[in-house]
Amino acid sequence: MSLPPSRCVPSSDVVVIGAGISGLCAAYAMRRAAPDLKVAVLEAGGAAGGNLRRVAVGESFVDAGAQTVNGLSPELEDMLRSLGLESLMTWSSKPEVRIYARGRLRGLPRWSHDGPMARDILRLGYVSGPTAALGAIRSLRAAFSREAGGGISADTLRSVVRAGAEPSLLAPLRESSYDPGISGDPTRRRQAWGLSGGTAQLAERLERELGPVIETGSPVAKVLREGQGRLLVDARGEALRYADSVICATPAPVAGGLLADHSVSEVLTGIPYRASATVTFRLADGSEPLHDDVTGILVGDARLAPLVAVSFLDRKFDRAGTGENFVRCSLRVGPSMDTTPEAVCRLAAERLGAILGHQPRIVDRAASVFRYGVPQASTEDVRRLREAQAGLGEQGIQLAGSYLARPSGLRAAISSAFQAVDALTR
Numbered sequence: 001m002s003l004p005p006s007r008c009v010p011s012s013d014v015v016v017i018g019a020g021i022s023g024l025c026a027a028y029a030m031r032r033a034a035p036d037l038k039v040a041v042l043e044a045g046g047a048a049g050g051n052l053r054r055v056a057v058g059e060s061f062v063d064a065g066a067q068t069v070n071g072l073s074p075e076l077e078d079m080l081r082s083l084g085l086e087s088l089m090t091w092s093s094k095p096e097v098r099i100y101a102r103g104r105l106r107g108l109p110r111w112s113h114d115g116p117m118a119r120d121i122l123r124l125g126y127v128s129g130p131t132a133a134l135g136a137i138r139s140l141r142a143a144f145s146r147e148a149g150g151g152i153s154a155d156t157l158r159s160v161v162r163a164g165a166e167p168s169l170l171a172p173l174r175e176s177s178y179d180p181g182i183s184g185d186p187t188r189r190r191q192a193w194g195l196s197g198g199t200a201q202l203a204e205r206l207e208r209e210l211g212p213v214i215e216t217g218s219p220v221a222k223v224l225r226e227g228q229g230r231l232l233v234d235a236r237g238e239a240l241r242y243a244d245s246v247i248c249a250t251p252a253p254v255a256g257g258l259l260a261d262h263s264v265s266e267v268l269t270g271i272p273y274r275a276s277a278t279v280t281f282r283l284a285d286g287s288e289p290l291h292d293d294v295t296g297i298l299v300g301d302a303r304l305a306p307l308v309a310v311s312f313l314d315r316k317f318d319r320a321g322t323g324e325n326f327v328r329c330s331l332r333v334g335p336s337m338d339t340t341p342e343a344v345c346r347l348a349a350e351r352l353g354a355i356l357g358h359q360p361r362i363v364d365r366a367a368s369v370f371r372y373g374v375p376q377a378s379t380e381d382v383r384r385l386r387e388a389q390a391g392l393g394e395q396g397i398q399l400a401g402s403y404l405a406r407p408s409g410l411r412a413a414i415s416s417a418f419q420a421v422d423a424l425t426r
Contacts, residue, residue: 015243019043020050023249024206025417044219058364101300245396264388275333276373279348284361307351375403
């Protein structure tokens, strides 16, 4: 560790700014890769975990943020094993996803040969004619060639509907990271998994393992060059910490403010985020919201805005028969929306009732609102950030966050943490 010149401030070899899932994974991976290094995690808020947290719904706990991870890298599998979470992994059952558009539920097409694909696309009313259907198929083929797993992500679904679908159907699919995991080749299908009892247990276990390494209530305002290292200061300019290397594991606009003296700051601060909310209902015992195998619904009907998706958690993770019946509603948050828990729950219940055709019998409920919900980084933003990473790395700075990849999501957030640590330790 190089000592801070003429500064009497705490020093660390590596400082991670932000204790969301990216920051927690980065700190844990760094301690495993280089156990002799002194690592610190500075979190502005009062608790670690970020958007990945659990909330109480009655006597049970469910995920308020991300429920699933699409795919399992060797690094992530190794981390789960080292944390003792491997036995809690539960693979999502075969997805039976529907789209609610133009007043009713519509199935997703069966992706096979071009002929059946075209017939399904036309039959379901996503496009207006054979030419548009074939154009959508060509877009699908191109998407398959780009995606190593061969799964159909929301971006791929957008290719299907772009040529003439109901315009409102495009909105919830445009920048979503939702991936139903459907593939034309079952052997290459991307699997979605979570943790029994809530995927947020990953953040909770990491927090427990890191212990005093995490310092909450430590808001960093800027990262400045100081000698051979970096000086982290607060909004008043007071020095908080000196470090040889820094990993910025915050939302992109926050990272842009931290790195205001770098050219990459403009790209980071320009990445918008879609604020979001989740509401989880526990329905009365024996209450079945839909009498089939539907595990999730993408909402493409503008009249039901701001609801964008519904998940039936007991079916998604084969929890049927436990006596619990959880339904989660995902909503977009607009600037004029009342985001009090009571208002968000009431709105979600009304929209859910419209889809089900009856008002569900709700026993317990919980609502969470996320200011930094889903990053809306464009492909060009991601390209520019990846190019800038090399220059930042030479200065001992790395970025970590879901905005560094498309589609974004929990997997992207975790992968970025591993990549940041690898770049600093290689």
